[in-house]
Amino acid sequence: MFWKDFxxxxxxxxxxxxxxxxxxxxxxxxxxLISDLIVERHYFCxxxxxxxxxxxxxxxxxxxxxxxxxxxxxxDRSIGWHTVSWDKCLRPPKTNWDRIVRAMRDRSEPIxxxxxYSHPVCEACGVLPSExxxxxxPSFVTLTDAIRALVNEFEITECxxxxxxFAEDNFTLPEEHKITQLFDQHHKQAMLQALCKGCHNLxxxxxxxxx
Ligand SMILES: [Zn+2]
Numbered sequence: 001m002f003w004k005d006f007x008x009x010x011x012x013x014x015x016x017x018x019x020x021x022x023x024x025x026x027x028x029x030x031x032x033l034i035s036d037l038i039v040e041r042h043y044f045c046x047x048x049x050x051x052x053x054x055x056x057x058x059x060x061x062x063x064x065x066x067x068x069x070x071x072x073x074x075x076d077r078s079i080g081w082h083t084v085s086w087d088k089c090l091r092p093p094k095t096n097w098d099r100i101v102r103a104m105r106d107r108s109e110p111i112x113x114x115x116x117y118s119h120p121v122c123e124a125c126g127v128l129p130s131e132x133x134x135x136x137x138p139s140f141v142t143l144t145d146a147i148r149a150l151v152n153e154f155e156i157t158e159c160x161x162x163x164x165x166f167a168e169d170n171f172t173l174p175e176e177h178k179i180t181q182l183f184d185q186h187h188k189q190a191m192l193q194a195l196c197k198g199c200h201n202l203x204x205x206x207x208x209x210x211x
Pocket of ligand 1: 128
């Protein structure tokens with residue numbers, strides 16, 4: 001079974017669509033099935049046992065914005081309706097480490113941006129303006145794997161413990177945490193490369209060799 005009585009992800013998705021699709025915008029409704037889905041499978045709510053009691057669709061978003069009512073979850077009183085994706089709950093779960101790696105990518109963005117700014121011409125062809133920056137050596141995956149080898153499960157849980165999903169959908173690395181410090185140290189030593197679109201695509205295909 002995929003989840004509850006559903007054999008596949010697709011059958012669960014269809015059942016939820018049947019509940020959600022006919023609902024008019026802005027009108028709150030209850031669904032035991034969707035409440036269960038959020039508390040059992042949502043990446044943030046499942047770890048904190050948050051079970052929204054009602055839902056609503058709002059116009060906008062693709063195809064709509066879906067919100068849950070968290071006011072009965074024993075949280076701060078300012079927290080009521082909050083956007084929550086039922087669809088994401090049906091996708092394969094991400095691990096805590098996946099979330100940390102994603103936050104590492106976010107943390108490297110301003111550094112990559114600054115690098116591109118100081119390297120306006122593609123470093124591979126030397127002709128076209130640079131449009132992308134990639135981790136030349138080590139690759140980003142190798143870099144994060146090296147950090148993973150230096151930390152334990154407890155430190156990973158601890159790193160995520162202060163995440164307030166209601167304030168920010170995407171987890172960001174807490175300053176001062178060991179994982180953040182390790183990332184900063186490793187990333188400082190990583191070699192970046194500024195590339196034009198074409199050369200970047202070739203790198204992804206492995207055509208441009210690492211120097
Ligand atoms: Zn190029």
